[in-house]
Amino acid sequence: MDVQQIQQILMKLRFTSGLSDEDQRNLARISHAQNFPKGATVFTVGSDHKDIYVIRSGRVEICMSIPARGCLPVLTLEAGDLVGWSSILKQGEMTATVIAVEDTQTIAIDAANLSELCEQDHDIGYQIMRRVATALSQRLVASRLQVLDMFGDVNSNNSQIGASE
Amino acid sequence: MNSSCATGETSNAQPNPWVPQTARIREITPEVDNVATYHLTLVDPAAANAYHFQPGQFNMLYVPGAGESAISMSGDPDSPETLAHTIRLAGNVTKSISEMKVGDTLGLRGPFGTSWPLEACKGRDVILVAGGIGLPPLRPLIYRLLAERQQYGRLHLLYGARSPDMRLYTAERSLWSERGLELKETVDRSNPGWLGNVGVVPLLLERLESFEPKQTTMMICGPELMMRFTARTAMQRGMTAEQIWVSTERNMQCAVGLCGHCQLGPEFICKDGPIFRYDQISPYFKVEGL
Numbered sequence: 350m351d352v353q354q355i356q357q358i359l360m361k362l363r364f365t366s367g368l369s370d371e372d373q374r375n376l377a378r379i380s381h382a383q384n385f386p387k388g389a390t391v392f393t394v395g396s397d398h399k400d401i402y403v404i405r406s407g408r409v410e411i412c413m414s415i416p417a418r419g420c421l422p423v424l425t426l427e428a429g430d431l432v433g434w435s436s437i438l439k440q441g442e443m444t445a446t447v448i449a450v451e452d453t454q455t456i457a458i459d460a461a462n463l464s465e466l467c468e469q470d471h472d473i474g475y476q477i478m479r480r481v482a483t484a485l486s487q488r489l490v491a492s493r494l495q496v497l498d499m500f501g502d503v504n505s506n507n508s509q510i511g512a513s514e
Numbered sequence: 515m516n517s518s519c520a521t522g523e524t525s526n527a528q529p530n531p532w533v534p535q536t537a538r539i540r541e542i543t544p545e546v547d548n549v550a551t552y553h554l555t556l557v558d559p560a561a562a563n564a565y566h567f568q569p570g571q572f573n574m575l576y577v578p579g580a581g582e583s584a585i586s587m588s589g590d591p592d593s594p595e596t597l598a599h600t601i602r603l604a605g606n607v608t609k610s611i612s613e614m615k616v617g618d619t620l621g622l623r624g625p626f627g628t629s630w631p632l633e634a635c636k637g638r639d640v641i642l643v644a645g646g647i648g649l650p651p652l653r654p655l656i657y658r659l660l661a662e663r664q665q666y667g668r669l670h671l672l673y674g675a676r677s678p679d680m681r682l683y684t685a686e687r688s689l690w691s692e693r694g695l696e697l698k699e700t701v702d703r704s705n706p707g708w709l710g711n712v713g714v715v716p717l718l719l720e721r722l723e724s725f726e727p728k729q730t731t732m733m734i735c736g737p738e739l740m741m742r743f744t745a746r747t748a749m750q751r752g753m754t755a756e757q758i759w760v761s762t763e764r765n766m767q768c769a770v771g772l773c774g775h776c777q778l779g780p781e782f783i784c785k786d787g788p789i790f791r792y793d794q795i796s797p798y799f800k801v802e803g804l
Contacts, residue, residue: 494739
C-alpha cells in the first residue's frame with residue numbers, strides 16, 4: 350500500500366480525520382498497513398513496542414492479566430480507535446495485552462518517527478496529542494463508570510421506573 | 515407542574531387513581547438472575563377493557579403486607595390485555611412479588627406518568643440507549659416504533675449490561691433486528707467466552723457511524739450517571755439537550771404528585787415525569803443530595 354492509499358484511509362478514520370492534507374501525508378509516510386487475524390496478539394503487557402495503531406476494521410480487546418484468573422478483557426476497541434498509546438507517550442513498556450477478537454485491519458504508525466514528527470512540527474504535534482488526550486479522557490471516564498459498577502446498584506425503595514437494578 | 519418544563523406526553527390514568535385493581539399473574543418469564551417478567555391480567559373485565567398505557571408509563575404494584583412499588587410497563591402497548599412488568603428483586607415489595615406464583619393476585623394502580631415523545635420522533639432517526647434494567651421501560655417504545663416502522667428513519671438500540679449473563683430479552687433481539695432495529699451492545703465486565711464488546715455504553719455512542727446528530731432524537735433509560743455521560747457524549751457529537759429525553763426515578767409513593775416523596779427540584783417525577791426532556795431536568799441531576 351503506497352503513501353497516497355494510506356492517506357486516503359487516514360482521512361476516513363475517526364482518530365485522524367480532520368487533519369490537514371499535509372499532516373495526513375506526513376503521517377502516511379511513517380505508516381504502513383498491518384492486519385491481525387482473529388486471535389492474534391497485537392502486543393503483550395510489559396513488551397517494548399514500536400508502533401501505535403489506528404483500527405480500520407475489526408475489533409481488538411485490551412486485557413489485563415491477573416494471577417490465577419488469566420487475561421481479563423477490560424475494553425474492546427474498533428474502527429477509528431487508537432491502540433498502543435504508551436508507545437507515543439514514551440512510557441516504556443506496554444500497560445496491557447491487546448488481542449484481535451476479529452480479523453482486524455490497522456494502520457500502524459511508527460511511534461519513534463511520530464514523536465520526531467511532533468517535535469519538528471508543533472502544529473501536527475498539537476493535533477496528534479489533542480487526539481491522544483481525547484482518546485485517553487474517554488477511556489478514563491469509561492473506567493470510572495466501570496469501577497462504580499452502576500448496574501449493580503440496588504435501589505432500596507423498590508421502584509423500577511428506569512434506572513435501578 | 516412547572517409550566518415551563520418539557521416533559522413527555524401524558525395520557526389518562528384510571529378514573530380513581532387511589533383504588534388498586536386486582537391483577538392476576540398469568541405467566542412468569544424468568545429473564546436473568548433475580549429478574550423476571552410478570553404478565554398480569556386485570557381481574558375486572560371492565561377495568562381490563564378500559565386499561566391503556568403509553569410507552570414509558572408505570573404502574574404502582576401493591577402487595578398487602580409488603581407495600582407498593584412503582585414499576586414500568588415492559589410489554590406491548592398495543593396488547594394491553596396482558597400487562598408485562600420486568601422486575602428485579604431489589605427490596606420488600608419486589609421480594610414479595612418474586613415469591614408469587616402463576617394465579618396469585620396483587621394490587622395495581624395506573625398507568626401513571628408521562629410517556630416517551632413518539633410524535634416528536636416521526637420522520638427522524640431514533641437512538642435508544644439502555645443500561646441494565648433500563649431496557650424494560652424502553653421495550654414498549656421498541657414495540658411501537660417497530661409497529662410504525664415506516665414513519666421513522668434509522669432506529670438504533672445501544673444497550674449496556676453489567677455482564678453477558680445479565681443481558682435482557684436476548685431471545686427477542688433477533689426479531690427486533692429483522693424488523694429494522696440496529697442493535698449494538700456492550701458489557702461492563704466480561705465473562706469467559708464472551709466475544710462481544712466490553713466497555714460502558716457511552717462508548718457505543720461515541721463509535722456510532724452513520725449518525726446524523728441534527729436528524730436524531732435520543733431516548734435514554736438507565737442509572738442516572740450513565741444517562742448523564744451518554745447525554746454528554748451525544749452533545750459532544752453535535753446533538754442538543756432538546757433532542758434528548760430521559761426516564762428519571764425517585765422514591766414514588768402516591769404516584770399522583772401529592773406526597774412529594776419523588777420531588778426533584780420543582781418537578782414531581784411521578785406526575786410530571788418520569789420522562790423529561792434533558793435540558794429541563796439535567797440541572798437537578800448535578801445537585802448533590804437531590
